[in-house]
Amino acid sequence: MKLKKPAVVGVASAAVLSLALTACGGGSGSSADGSGGGKHDKDATVNIGSLYEPQNLSNTAGGGQGVTEALAGNVYEGLFRLTDKGDVEKLLAEDHEVGDDGLTYTFTLRDGVKFHSGKALTSKDVKYSLERVIADDSQSARKANLEVMKKIEAPDARTVKVTLSEKSISFLYNLSYVWIVNADADPEKLKTTEDGTGPYTLGKWTRGSALSLNRFDGYWGDAAQNKQAVFRYYKDANALNNALLTNAVDVVTSQQSPDALDQFENNGNYDVNDGDSTTKLLLAFNDRVKPFKDTKVRQAVSAAIDDEKLLESVWGGYGKPIGSMVPPTDPWYADLTGIDAHDTAKAKKLLAEAGYEKGFSFTLDTPNYDPHPTAATFIKSELAKVGITVKINTITPDEWYTKVYKNHDFEATLQEHVNDRDLVWYGNPDFYWGYDNPQVTRWVKEAEQADTTEQQTELLKKVARKTAEDAASDWLYLYPQIVVANKNLSGYPVNGLNSQFFVHDIKKS
Amino acid sequence: MLSYLLRRLGFLLVSLALASVVLFLLLRTLPGDPANALTSVGATPEQIEAARQAIGTDKPVPEQFVHWLSQLATGDLGTSFVSSLPVAPEVTARLDVTLPLTGAAFLLAVLVAVPAGFLAAYRSRTWYGAALSAVSQLGIAVPVFWLGMILIAVFALNLGWLPAGGFPQDGWADPGAAFEALVLPVITVALVMSASLIRYVRSATLDVLGSDYLRTARALGSSFGRAMWRHGLRNASVPVISVLGMELASTLLGAVVVESVFALPGLGSLLATGIAQHDYPVIQGVLFVSTLAVLLIGFAADLVQRLIDPRLRGRLSGGAR
DSSP states (O other): OOOOOOSSOOOSSSBHHHHHHOOOOOOOSOBOOOTTOSSOOTTOEEEEEESOOOSSSOTTTTOHHHHHHHHBTTTBOOSEEEOTTSOEEESSEEEEEEOTTSOEEEEEEOTTOBOTTSOBOOHHHHHHHHHHHTSTTOOOTTHHHHTTEEEEEEEETTEEEEEESSOOTTHHHHHTTOOOOOTTSOTTGGGTSOOOOSSEEEEEEETTTEEEEEEOTTOSSSOOSSSEEEEEEOSSHHHHHHHHHTTSOSEESOOOOGGGTHHHHTOTTEEEEEEEEEEEEEEEEOTTSTTTTSHHHHHHHHHHSOHHHHHHHHHTTOSBOOSSSOOTTSTTOOOOTTTTOOOHHHHHHHHHHTTOTTOOEEEEEEESSTTHHHHHHHHHHHHHTTTOEEEEEEEOHHHIIIIIIITOOOSEEEEEEOOTTGGGGGGOTTSTTOOOOHHHHHHHHHHHTOSSHHHHHHHHHHHHHHHHHTTSSEEEEEEEEEEEEETTEESOBOSOSTTOOOOTTOEEO | OHHHHHHHHHHHHHHHHHHHHHHHHHHHHSSSOHHHHHSBTTOOHHHHHHHHHHHTTTSOHHHHHHHHHHHHHTTOOOBOTTTOSBHHHHHHHHHHHHHHHHHHHHHHHHHHHHHHHHHHHHTTTSHHHHHHHHHHHHHHTSOHHHHHHHHIIIIIIISOOSOSSOOOTTGGGSHHHHHHHHHHHHHHHHHHHHHHHHHHHHHHHHHHHTOHHHHHHHHTTOOHHHHIIIIIHHHHHHHHHHHHHHHHHHHHHTHHHHHHHTTOOSHHHHHHHHHHTTOHHHHHHHHHHHHHHHHHHHHHHHHHHHHHOGGGGGSSSOSOO
């Protein structure tokens, strides 16, 4: 069908399928310690195994998680970059100034930057790229956040001025998601080709199979530590692990099969890196309906479930217990695991106070793929100990989207939430879990309008604590971000933020 | 013969048309809305509606069907909802993997199963005849993915003779690597396929061995080999060819499993992706091409049977179906 590009989409965080189907992403900035260091081959080809193939090569036309992993920071660069610790660093922006009103941002572009096509980067390209993200047909994950840009001007070749409609402390962070693209490139062609400023050019993309990147000799920064990087795509985690075992790939961006880790841990040829992901497994209550309307019931359920035992049974020694929606890489992280610590006696007491001393029964809508069924069975047995009967209702991702997410027709559900900085959803009373606390809503709004990141962090810390005390949801655990690599490799990203996988610093010996 | 050919072709076209209608309608009765997969968390109903308009699923189903057919007539399989890239080149690229895989596995299976099945029947009272029969029975119970994993464990992980999976990025431009990549998958499919083929060849041969016409031919002085060649083979091959056709078709459609185990970018893996993403044009494109292939296989099997067996020539669609 000759169709127009989808005219909508991209509102807030990940598309629902990626919310549902993907787990953590790659990292950025910090990297594996160089056990493979020493002499390395500057002309090596690094083979990267991944489960996330791009849908197309545009991050404003639905390329998905895969296109971020392969191209962000490698082929395309933004004005800013998100580092592995979650900090925002200058990249193509050499400098920036914020007006006293907090609404006008003036960016000075780095000098001497060239696109792969040879054209020099100018403010026109930046203006075009920013407009592209908030265009009607944009499917960018950050579209809604960036719609705060009211006016974008390019007064001279190296200056870009952006005026916001209201204050947005996350503006620079959100800009780290925007790729600067050559304004003269044909947007249709950018679905299968590229024209960025990054350290690599696109070699060849064979759909269903592989995508190769070649070192760009005209790069403005330090040249890449390897000559070529090839992302090889697999659908099956076993097939991916076999590829690593037979040296068909050197590194796996995100290990999703806990059972497979043994063969790498007990093998001297591989490093298993345990990084921090941003993916949280949630037991999300419908806070609008009985009995979960009652804070005490939610607290009781949260206390009755031994999160650490669940984590142990799913991931072995990997992953982390988590006490709120905030992963350690978000600036407003604090260890809140004490609040919903496992305590059966406390759970029983809370249930009695809420008038449910004899317990109750509820239906748990459980997505039909790992780890949800395992977690559901575990929760069922834990809650049976305090007199609560769980009916497990297995549903497909699509049913989940319609029944739970859209129609709010559920009592409780399990879901993995992949994004960083997504605590702010608790400030939206219309979100699927229906947590409605006017104070939290106000804090979230104030945080975004804050003058400094310190103020923002302070406010969001309060939000995290309040939602945790209210047991708005039960955050079961934080997924591990496991990168498994051959020992001859070093310099690869080990943490999971925004699905990026920078290959610039990877050394192979 | 010509009029038969024309009638048979007409039959093929009608089948194809019916199959297209059925697959088109079935897809649209599946639960779930492809627009959901295209919109993000927090999308408003208006945005979802706009996504529907953009991909054309807001229109009545008959209108969508007519649109699809009119594109088909020009060889256009449409544009993927998810990648917004055309489907036809993608399907063609995937056939580069699936066709050689299926074809080679089929040939290998026939080469193994015909002699083995004959031997299992002709020497059914010897230990190896019985063993062949038993092994093939066991083979029918072995799932493709399991056999694939075993072969990978032995020949790729332990011995390191062959790749564990994947296909070279340059495809057949790198013939050595492409060939190597297909060795284990071909063996996997061929072994599973030949297990059931052996049973059919064996029972067809047993029928022939016990037949009156073979005994008569022998009584008239024909040697066993000559009698088998002139009379036995012909009679035994009619039912076997039917089964071969069905086996080939089911292998083509069942490629999704072996492609997943061996990480091959074939038609099956494209179909799996399409289904997971509710990408109707991709699913339709793959199923249409597979249906066409299956019908052509049936057509070819019929033709071969008619050439072999004059008794079938009066009938439209031949053989022991």
